[in-house]
Amino acid sequence: MYFDIPLYMQSGSLLPHYELAYETYGELNAEKSNAVLICHALNASHHVSGNYEGQEGSEGWWSNMIGPDKPVDTNHLFVICINNLGSCFGSTGPMHVNPQTNESYGSDFPVVTVEDWVQSQERLINRLNIHTLLAVMGGSLGGMQVLSWTLQYPDRVKNAIVIASAPNLNAENIAFNEVARRAIVTDPDFHDGNFYKYGVIPARGLKIARMIGHITYLSDDVMNTKFGRTLRRDVQDNKEIKDQKYLYTTQNIEFEIESYLRYQGEKFSEYFDANTYLLITRALDYFDPAKKYNGNLSLAFKDTTAKFLIISFTTDWRFSSHRSQELVKALLDNKRQVTYMNINAPNGHDAFLLDDKRYMSAVKNYFKQIY
Amino acid sequence: MYFDIPLYMQSGSLLPHYELAYETYGELNAEKSNAVLICHALNASHHVSGNYEGQEGSEGWWSNMIGPDKPVDTNHLFVICINNLGSCFGSTGPMHVNPQTNESYGSDFPVVTVEDWVQSQERLINRLNIHTLLAVMGGSLGGMQVLSWTLQYPDRVKNAIVIASAPNLNAENIAFNEVARRAIVTDPDFHDGNFYKYGVIPARGLKIARMIGHITYLSDDVMNTKFGRTLRRDVQDNKEIKDQKYLYTTQNIEFEIESYLRYQGEKFSEYFDANTYLLITRALDYFDPAKKYNGNLSLAFKDTTAKFLIISFTTDWRFSSHRSQELVKALLDNKRQVTYMNINAPNGHDAFLLDDKRYMSAVKNYFKQIY
Numbered sequence: 001m002y003f004d005i006p007l008y009m010q011s012g013s014l015l016p017h018y019e020l021a022y023e024t025y026g027e028l029n030a031e032k033s034n035a036v037l038i039c040h041a042l043n044a045s046h047h048v049s050g051n052y053e054g055q056e057g058s059e060g061w062w063s064n065m066i067g068p069d070k071p072v073d074t075n076h077l078f079v080i081c082i083n084n085l086g087s088c089f090g091s092t093g094p095m096h097v098n099p100q101t102n103e104s105y106g107s108d109f110p111v112v113t114v115e116d117w118v119q120s121q122e123r124l125i126n127r128l129n130i131h132t133l134l135a136v137m138g139g140s141l142g143g144m145q146v147l148s149w150t151l152q153y154p155d156r157v158k159n160a161i162v163i164a165s166a167p168n169l170n171a172e173n174i175a176f177n178e179v180a181r182r183a184i185v186t187d188p189d190f191h192d193g194n195f196y197k198y199g200v201i202p203a204r205g206l207k208i209a210r211m212i213g214h215i216t217y218l219s220d221d222v223m224n225t226k227f228g229r230t231l232r233r234d235v236q237d238n239k240e241i242k243d244q245k246y247l248y249t250t251q252n253i254e255f256e257i258e259s260y261l262r263y264q265g266e267k268f269s270e271y272f273d274a275n276t277y278l279l280i281t282r283a284l285d286y287f288d289p290a291k292k293y294n295g296n297l298s299l300a301f302k303d304t305t306a307k308f309l310i311i312s313f314t315t316d317w318r319f320s321s322h323r324s325q326e327l328v329k330a331l332l333d334n335k336r337q338v339t340y341m342n343i344n345a346p347n348g349h350d351a352f353l354l355d356d357k358r359y360m361s362a363v364k365n366y367f368k369q370i371y
Numbered sequence: 372m373y374f375d376i377p378l379y380m381q382s383g384s385l386l387p388h389y390e391l392a393y394e395t396y397g398e399l400n401a402e403k404s405n406a407v408l409i410c411h412a413l414n415a416s417h418h419v420s421g422n423y424e425g426q427e428g429s430e431g432w433w434s435n436m437i438g439p440d441k442p443v444d445t446n447h448l449f450v451i452c453i454n455n456l457g458s459c460f461g462s463t464g465p466m467h468v469n470p471q472t473n474e475s476y477g478s479d480f481p482v483v484t485v486e487d488w489v490q491s492q493e494r495l496i497n498r499l500n501i502h503t504l505l506a507v508m509g510g511s512l513g514g515m516q517v518l519s520w521t522l523q524y525p526d527r528v529k530n531a532i533v534i535a536s537a538p539n540l541n542a543e544n545i546a547f548n549e550v551a552r553r554a555i556v557t558d559p560d561f562h563d564g565n566f567y568k569y570g571v572i573p574a575r576g577l578k579i580a581r582m583i584g585h586i587t588y589l590s591d592d593v594m595n596t597k598f599g600r601t602l603r604r605d606v607q608d609n610k611e612i613k614d615q616k617y618l619y620t621t622q623n624i625e626f627e628i629e630s631y632l633r634y635q636g637e638k639f640s641e642y643f644d645a646n647t648y649l650l651i652t653r654a655l656d657y658f659d660p661a662k663k664y665n666g667n668l669s670l671a672f673k674d675t676t677a678k679f680l681i682i683s684f685t686t687d688w689r690f691s692s693h694r695s696q697e698l699v700k701a702l703l704d705n706k707r708q709v710t711y712m713n714i715n716a717p718n719g720h721d722a723f724l725l726d727d728k729r730y731m732s733a734v735k736n737y738f739k740q741i742y
Contacts, residue, residue: 011619111619171594171628172586178629179582182636185622186575188559204557208579211550215543223542229659246657248382248482250649251556255656257542258549265553278621285626286617288600 001124007085013110016099020124021083021090022046025066026074028130034371035130036072037121038062038081039138039145042213042280043272045089048081049074064355071363072137076371080128085120086112086279094275095196105275107193112279114141114287118148122156134371137161139352140319141280144287147327150304151289159370160306161363164316164352166323167297167330168288173318176216177281180209184274193275202274207265209277214264219315219348227257297326298333307337309366311352311359314342318349339366372495378456381657384481387470391495392454392461393417396437397445399501405742406501407443408492409433409452410509410516413584413651414643416460419452420445435726442734443508447742451499456491457483457650465646466567476646478564483650485512485658489519493527505742508532510723511690512651515658518698521675522660530741531677532734535687535723537694538668538701539659544689547587548652551580555645564646573645578636580648585635590686590719598628668697669704678708680737682723682730685713689720710737 004017023046028035038048040061049060049067066072066079083091086109094109101108125133136149136157143165150160169177184190187205191198218226231244232253246254253259293299308331312324321342328340341362345351351359375388394417399406409419411432420431420438437443437450454462457480465480472479496504507520507528514536521531540548555561558576562569589597602615603624617625624630664670679702683695692713699711714730716722722730 011617013619107621111621168600170591171598171600171626172589172591174600174626175582175586175594175628175632178626178632179579179586181621182582182633183554183579186578207557208550208554211546211553212583215546215550218543220541220543223546227542229539229542229545244662246382248384248657250478250482250552250653254653255542255545255549257546261546261549262553282621282625286619291615 001127003120003123005123007116007120007123009110009116010113011111015085015092015110018085018092018120019090020085020092020120022124023048023081025049025079026077028078028128032130033132033134034076035078035080035125035128035133036135036137037125037133037149038066038072038079039117039121039136039142040081040084041138041140041142042284043268044142045087046081046083046091047089049079062353064353065360065363071360072367073364077134077367080125082121082124084112084117084280086276086283088273088276093273094193094279095273104194104196106196107275107278109275109279111282113283114144114148115152117283118145118152121145121149122153125156131156133157135159135161135367137163138165139163140165140349141284144284147289148287150306150308151300154303154305157306159309159366160304161309161311161366162324162327163311164313164319164324164349165327166319167290167300167327169285170323174285176212177285180212181278181281183208183212184277190274193278195274201269203269206269206272206274206277207262210265210268210272211261214261216318217349219317219346221315222346222348222350223257225346227255227260230256232256232259297330301330301334301336304331304334304336307339307370309339309363311341311343311362313347313349313351314344315346316349316351372498374491374494376494378487378491378494380481380487381484382482386456386463386481389456389463389491390461391456391463391491393495394419394452396420396450397448399449399499403501404503404505405447406449406451406496406499406504407506407508408496408504408520409437409443409450410488410492410507410513411452411455412509412511412513413655414639415513416458417452417454417462418460420450433724435724436731436734442731443738444735448505448738451496453492453495455483455488455651457647457654459644459647464644465564465650466644475565475567477567478646478649480646480650482653484654485515485519486523488654489516489523492516492520493524496527502527504528506530506532506738508534509536510534511536511720512655515655518660519658521677521679522671525674525676528677530680530737531675532680532682532737533695533698534682535684535690535695535720536698537690538661538671538698540656541694545656547583548656551583552649552652554579554583555648561645564649566645572640574640577640577643577645577648578633581636581639581643582632585632587689588719588721590688590717592686593717593719593721594628596717598626598631601627603627603630668701672701672705672707675702675705675707678741679710680733681709681711682733683713684718684720684722685715686717687720687722
């Protein structure tokens with residue numbers, strides 16, 4: 001959807017016009033009371049559910065959660081998901097042409113914030129002639145957008161579903177983002193963000209960034225269970241190596257976990273834009289609704305009116321349960337209606353994307369109560 | 372100390388001859404019963420205590436622990452510390468000339484293991500005409516060397532002091548090492564490890580490696596206390612910026628934690644050798660005394676005779692207390708004499724290098740009992 005009205009951004013920059021890629025699932029009812037907005041996290045897109053016709057492997061990133069008869073049941077609900085501005089899956093971003101220079105934006109793309117995204121999402125919701133969203137829902141960075149919706153447009157959100165998220169990043173979170181950014185920026189193929197015109201991508205940096213990311217998405221326990229100290233598989237027949245002898249190398253793959261991380265890095269570097277990675281990690285760093293209240297989160301949420309479902313996972317160390325509990329406390333301080341679950345799941349931060357019976361039931365039951 | 376007898380290494384390689392840099396502190400007594408070997412970790416050296424004459428800032432890396440009237444009291448003890456083979460502080464390593472090619476070893480330096488280090492250390496101890504070490508002591512990777520001493524030369528070690536260590540690396544530990552190695556190896560200035568002859572160093576990769584390392588050395592809590600979400604200081608007058616406004620950049624320093632990590636990375640890349648980093652992280656990955664006993668740690672320690680002091684720190688997530696407790700259990704299964712302390716300190720893995728009254732007293736009292 002094309003917008004030719006400028007977007008004034010928190011940074012002071014403006015985007016004169018922009019495109020937002022989005023998808024919808026299910027039907028908007030006559031009362032327009034069944035719309036659910038899904039906000040996506042770092043590397044996801046607006047393609048949240050189902051497969052594209054005739055395209056194998058094109059499954060939406062939250063297909064286990066959203067679709068017909070799924071916890072967010074598109075037989076009853078009208079689901080909207082928008083690719084965030086600055087991302088690389090269709091919405092205007094660093095790869096697109098800057099009308100002022102007729103070259104790719106590259107690192108000149110304005111720094112976007114969670115608040116900017118929410119502002120742009122609200123415009124799209126308006127265009128769809130929807131006033132009130134039955135729910136806004138998201139995990140991780142998506143959850144931060146949900147929180148921001150309840151602050152920027154309190155009267156537009158009836159239910160806020162915030163999963164595996166946090167009221168801001170802590171120092172360790174910022175630290176991991178910074179290392180990932182440095183890996184990208186110092187890759188000689190980054191060319192100050194203008195690599196498009198050189199016909200290269202800073203693949204080395206993107207791989208490192210993704211490897212770091214993956215470590216923080218998984219719990220220590222699940223890594224030990226999945227990989228442990230198992231040595232790489234035999235290259236020839238992809239079988240486990242029986243004698244489990246070391247190769248005594250520093251650069252070859254010795255352990256399964258190395259193989260997994262390299263594969264994840266490789267895959268990611270082939271589809272994700274480096275400038276987008278910088279923008280999105282910075283949006284994460286900046287998000288901090290309590291900042292203007294001197295860190296008082298309860299004050300920050302004083303004007304919210306939505307009902308909240310907040311879910312965290314016990315082994316998530318990227319955004320620990322403790323961070324969700326800070327949110328719950330701030331909301332309860334304001335006497336908001338909050339349902340909170342801390343789910344004992346082994347999969348770390350990744351748990352929010354995985355099947356877990358209690359998690360899926362919790363979301364399903366919550367929606368059954370509200371529609 | 373120069374050795375012209377070849378060292379046969381676990382990998383099957385051999386070093387025909389080699390130099391070991393070492394320092395000693397205090398005096399060996401007439402009975403030769405007061406010798407303590409200190410084993411160093413990743414980036415440390417044989418310079419464990421005191422300052423070099425006339426050289427400001429040359430303080431040994433464990434001066435708070437070792438020296439006259441310190442917990443390891445060199446008024447009574449004869450302390451030896453050896454720079455590990457493959458390191459970059461004087462002992463033979465990748466920067467030195469390979470006699471077979473007359474060029475620097477670079478990545479041809481044989482892969483070293485903890486067991487190889489201990490073997491080379493034993494040779495040096497022999498040259499000093501010491502049979503029995505009153506104690507072998509080390510933290511982190513140093514602790515692994517201590518464990519290996521009790522297995523390779525059980526009759527030579529009376530007391531084994533193992534601090535903030537683990538019986539092997541878990542998948543997450545290996546994962547962090549692998550990301551650091553990939554950052555180094557994929558830096559175009561690495562030149563397959565032969566960067567010396569190009570007059571460059573893979574500084575980009577080393578910086579990333581060190582930044583990742585630093586995150587894992589600190590606890591989440593101490594990072595929040597030390598840095599939190601505080602914004603960078605004013606570049607002009609190094610004061611905290613009063614209005615704490617974001618700059619809205621992706622490449623400049625916005626948060627204090629970013630500034631800290633970049634500084635640490637910068638400093639490290641100026642003095643540490645990239646090939647050494649690869650070798651030492653791989654030695655960490657490989658160490659696994661229970662491997663040949665199908666993972667049975669109790670069996671692995673069946674032939675030890677030393678007494679053990681094992682110390683862990685509650686907020687260490689690199690080598691968690693839990694890992695030290697596995698060791699304690701394995702030793703108790705063999706009815707070894709073990710003193711174990713889990714110290715409630717906020718500083719994460721770094722705690723083993725820092726002052727903490729209970730920690731320092733524990734080591735001091737242990738030594739008072741044994742000499």
